[in-house]
Amino acid sequence: MQDQRIGVAGSLESCDVLVMVILSAESRGMTLEIDSPSLASFGEEMKNTVMEIMETLGIPHAVIKVQDRGALDCTLRARTEAAAKRALAVPAGEKVSE
Amino acid sequence: MNRRRLRRTSLYIPGTNPGMLANAEVYGADSVILDLEDGVPVSEKDAARILVRNALQHIPYRRAEVTVRVNALSTPFGRDDFREIIPLAPDAVRLPKCESADDVREADAMMTEIELENGIEPGTVGIIAITESARGGRNLSEIAAESPRLIALNYGAEDYTADIGAVRTKEGRELDDIRAKVIVAARIAGVQALDSVFGDVNDLDGLYAEALRVRLLGFDGKSVIHPRQIPVVHRAFTPSDQEVGFARRVMAAFREASSRGAGVIALDGRMIDAPVVARAEKILALAEAAGCLPGER
Amino acid sequence: MMSRSAGNRKTFSFTGEGKDIPSIGKKREKGKIVASLEEAFRLAEVRDGMTISFHHHLRDGDLVVNMALDVLAGMGIRDLVLAPSALFPVHESLLRHVRSGVIRSIEGSVNGPVGRAASEGLFSSPVILRSHGGRVRAMQAGELRVDVAVLAAPAADAMGNLSGISGPSACGSLGYAFSDAQYADRVIAVTDNLVHYPAVPFSIPQTLVDWVVPVESIGVPEKIVSGTLRVTRDxxxxxxxxxxxxxxxxxxxxxxxxxxxxxxxxxxxxxxxxxxxxxxxxxxxxxxxxxxxxxxxxxxxxxxxxxxxxxxxxxxxxxxxxxxxxxxxxxxxxxxxxxxxxxxxxxxxxxxxxxxxxxxxxxxxxxxxxxxxxxxxxxxxxxxxxxxxxxxxxxxxxxxxxxxxxxxxxxxxxxxxxxxxxxxxxxxxxxxxxxxxxxxxxxxxxxxxxxxxxxxxxxxxxxxxxxxxPSFGEKIIGIVEYRDGTVIDTIRQRI
CATH class of the missing domain: 3.40.1080.10 (Glutaconate Coenzyme A-transferase)
Known part of the structure; x- marks a missing residue:
């Protein structure tokens, strides 16, 4: 059984975004999946935003899934931060380092 | 912080809804309330706080006064709300469950501390106190006088009537007492008096009647929970031609007396005192906001 | 046919009622009814490369376009130009006829999946997009020549008087179908509601219709017209x-x-x-x-x-x-x-x-x-x-x-x-x-x-x-024709 800490925030309502952050001892680096209607126009920005938040929160390794419903950047920022903080708040098992 | 700005309507926007937060001021309310308190379930308090903080930071609000209803400091969420929200310097926070002057003092102190930490002039962020209990109702005068940040008094009709054991009715007689207390306390402290929400969003006639009634009682505005209520309340807060006409004559008499350096103002052979002048000013401001003062700006 | 001259005018001798120009006359009970779409297409002498038109009054509830193309595919017809007044998501199943070569190109509005497929470069020649007015103008000018029009008819009589106001697939106005009836060489009406002659009040008159094909159903009523469209509360x-x-x-x-x-x-x-x-x-x-x-x-x-x-x-x-x-x-x-x-x-x-x-x-x-x-x-x-x-x-x-x-x-x-x-x-x-x-x-x-x-x-x-x-390729997948027939813009393939 892997020791995973999962945080989810946001919703699939229009103008919102559902972000899932998975922290696990096994994962190395950042794995980011983005599903968004604005991918062609804002894909790069969205990726940068998520990475920036992770860096600010001092998370070097995570799997992040973003299901976007047309969220503005400030919303993506908020949902990513909330999801990450929720994941961090899950009590860590012995195996989780850092 | 503009103490005397027009606050005919204050629109509640749930802090959970990013689409509504982005469009909060589009509906024309004089003030918007980004809500972290009752509009947000306990499980979403953390996410809403971050969402509202980011909205304050990034959404280009231009026209409306922007306020945040934080959770009371007596709850597990209040302090975090202050920590996240005050650094963004909204026009004001709406302080729910205000029971006494102590609640205002505590909030004021914490706000000053955060303002100083963030290089914001202390006192920048205003307070609109919301009273929701019998005790709070009794202490309104002290609450209103406690802090120079305090710009308006408001009450929560549902919680207040539940606390005093009254039954909510369409007529709203059960609110007579708290409304009188809010008005009197606000006038003594020189702050605005704001009425509570009208819950039935489909009964626009009922809303109009209630809004008109509270304007005539002396309230400066009313909270609303749906955009469609805004034009109705604004209509109720539009003075009649008769009121405007009288107010203009009062102001003309006042100006005329001032220019002569006369201490006494007279109109139609009657003496006019300061409160009458103040009321005339308010009526003209309402009329201007409603766009019914052609040729004047 | 015997001809002779009478003064300057060439005249023809009478050879019998209905001999030179076939008339329905004594066969009136049957009128223009043919048993199947296939038979109608055969009578219309549909060949490879022809242009077939449709109207879109049945919107997303339309069954006729897909039905007609399935029949044409079954007959082995290929290389058709489709000229619908518009296509809807329900017409996504046409894409397989494009892939198999039954349909070569489209001149008409494409909504939803067919448009998306066009953007991905499915068609060898660009979709010609015209406005409602521009489509008629193009027909009138002979720029859009329709060989066969297939007209879904919520009500029709045996002689081909057509109406949209009654029947299980009622759609009201047939406004976009008039030009097809007027300008197409051959006109086939398809109906699930054959009514007694004459279908008064009719929209499209019998004078413009060649054949009438009764079928089980031409549309899905709830997708043709909505219930009362409520004013938004947003x-x-x-x-x-x-x-x-x-x-x-x-x-x-x-x-x-x-x-x-x-x-x-x-x-x-x-x-x-x-x-x-x-x-x-x-x-x-x-x-x-x-x-x-x-x-x-x-x-x-x-x-x-x-x-x-x-x-x-x-x-x-x-x-x-x-x-x-x-x-x-x-x-x-x-x-x-x-x-x-x-x-x-x-x-x-x-x-x-x-x-x-x-x-x-x-x-x-x-x-x-x-x-x-x-x-x-x-x-x-x-x-x-x-x-x-x-x-x-x-x-x-x-x-x-x-x-x-x-x-x-x-x-x-x-x-x-x-x-x-x-x-x-x-x-x-x-x-x-x-x-x-x-x-x-x-x-x-x-x-x-x-x-x-x-x-x-x-x-x-x-x-x-x-x-x-967004990034576009070189291939033009759509031509936007202005209402006067000039080209106002082109649409390129998405890459």
Whole structure:
């Protein structure tokens, strides 16, 4: 059984975004999946935003899934931060380092 | 912080809804309330706080006064709300469950501390106190006088009537007492008096009647929970031609007396005192906001 | 046939009734009925490479287009040009006929999946997009030559009189089908509701119809017309609608005899509702509403706010019922509605048109064809026709949808040229085309939040950021034909 800490925030309502952050001892680096209607126009920005938040929160390794419903950047920022903080708040098992 | 700005309507926007937060001021309310308190379930308090903080930071609000209803400091969420929200310097926070002057003092102190930490002039962020209990109702005068940040008094009709054991009715007689207390306390402290929400969003006639009634009682505005209520309340807060006409004559008499350096103002052979002048000013401001003062700006 | 001369005139000797020109005459019971679509196609001598047209009055409930193409594929016909007045998501199954070579290309509106497939480069030649008026003009000019028209008919008699107002697949007006009936070489009517002769009142007369094919069903009723289209409760749309009504009220045209067109889209419908209230308040009686007709238009007719409805397509059940019963509610053909090469079309008589957009640019050009990601998803409809005709053309759009700004420097596709667009209304501001100084004067000082269109664009970007322009390939997948037959823009393949 892997020791995973999962945080989810946001919703699939229009103008919102559902972000899932998975922290696990096994994962190395950042794995980011983005599903968004604005991918062609804002894909790069969205990726940068998520990475920036992770860096600010001092998370070097995570799997992040973003299901976007047309969220503005400030919303993506908020949902990513909330999801990450929720994941961090899950009590860590012995195996989780850092 | 503009103490005397027009606050005919204050629109509640749930802090959970990013689409509504982005469009909060589009509906024309004089003030918007980004809500972290009752509009947000306990499980979403953390996410809403971050969402509202980011909205304050990034959404280009231009026209409306922007306020945040934080959770009371007596709850597990209040302090975090202050920590996240005050650094963004909204026009004001709406302080729910205000029971006494102590609640205002505590909030004021914490706000000053955060303002100083963030290089914001202390006192920048205003307070609109919301009273929701019998005790709070009794202490309104002290609450209103406690802090120079305090710009308006408001009450929560549902919680207040539940606390005093009254039954909510369409007529709203059960609110007579708290409304009188809010008005009197606000006038003594020189702050605005704001009425509570009208819950039935489909009964626009009922809303109009209630809004008109509270304007005539002396309230400066009313909270609303749906955009469609805004034009109705604004209509109720539009003075009649008769009121405007009288107010203009009062102001003309006042100006005329001032220019002569006369201490006494007279109109139609009657003496006019300061409160009458103040009321005339308010009526003209309402009329201007409603766009019914052609040729004047 | 024996010929001889009588003076200067060549004459022919009588050889027997029905010999030279076949007539139905004594075979009247059977009339023009043929047993199957296949037989009708055989009689029409359908061959490879022909152009087959359809109307879209059954919208997303249409069964006839797919049925006809399945039959043609079964007959081994290939290389067809499809000329529908529009296609809907239900027509996604046509794509396999494109892949197998039954369909070569499309001249007509493509909505949804077929458009998406076109954007991905499925077709070897570009889709030709025309407006409702432009389609008729092209037929009239011989630029769009239709060999066989297949017309779904909610009611038909044995002689081919066709009507849309009754039957299980009733759709109301058959406005877009008139030109097909008139200009196609062969006309096949397909009906699930064969009625006694004559099918009065009929829309398309028997004089234009070759064969009538009875089938089990031509449509799915609940997808043809909606129930009552309710005015939106979305507050953002209502704010835009209120602004539109204010603009209309102050436009200088809001007087007796006022005429307008507003579609069935959320904002347009709400704008009509707001205009309706203002007409009542001001005691104004208008002349006509044109275009797509809704229950709300019907109520305005019945309230006496307008004298007539000119109906090219009926959007809901109330509109269908009203077309059957209200004297002031008239069906009109696409040519009558919007054809600039006709001897006079309705759009030229319009005071106000309220139109939607998927993008507007700072030159007031409007895109209704491609989405912000560059994918072809919508037809033109009557957009460029009404914009050109109406005295005041109002385009409505939220400032941004999701994260995409709706006001941009340059639209991805120019559908309607900015010179025909007068006002852009958003929830945060109203921009008047600088060409319309007269209008600007009327609207100033009336409590309308007037702004430069460039400032609206900047404001949109404050919320959304600046989007990356989608990348396009070299291949042209769509040609946007202006209503006069010139090319106003092209659409390239998405890569």
């Amino acid at each position: 507050p953002l749309r209502l704010i835009i609608a209120e602004q539109v009504a204010k603009v209309v009220e102050e436009s200088g045209l809001f007087t007796g005899g006022f005429s307008m067109q507003a579609g069935a889209g959320g904002i347009s419908l709400a704008a009509s509702a707001c205009i309706r209230e203002r007409m009542k308040a001001a005691g104004i009686r208008g002349s006509f509403i044109s275009g797509g007709i809704t229950g709300q238009s019907v109520e305005m007719l019945e309230e006496g706010l307008f004298e007539s409805l000119l109906d090219v397509q009926s959007f809901d059940l109330e509109a269908v019922a009203s077309l059957a019963s209200n004297r002031g509610h008239a069906e009109m053909s696409a040519s009558f509605y919007a054809n600039t090469a006709s001897k006079g079309c309705v759009v030229d008589m319009l005071d106000v048109a309220v139109l939607g957009a998927t993008q507007v640019d700072t030159d007031f050009n409007v895109n209704v064809n491609t989405e912000s990601d560059g994918v072809l998803l919508h037809g033109i409809g009557g957009h460029m026709d009404t914009a050109a005709g109406a005295a005041v053309t109002v385009v409505v759009t939220p400032l941004f949808r999701g994260r995409m700004p709706m006001i941009v420097d340059r639209v991805l596709t120019v559908t309607t040229p900015g010179e025909t667009v007068d006002v852009v209304v958003t929830e945060r501001g109203v921009a008047v085309n600088p060409r319309r100084k007269d209008l600007l004067e009327n609207l100033r000082g009336k409590g309308i939040p007037l702004m430069e269109i460039g400032d609206l664009k900047k404001m949109a970007e404050e919320f959304t950021g600046i989007p990356k322009t």
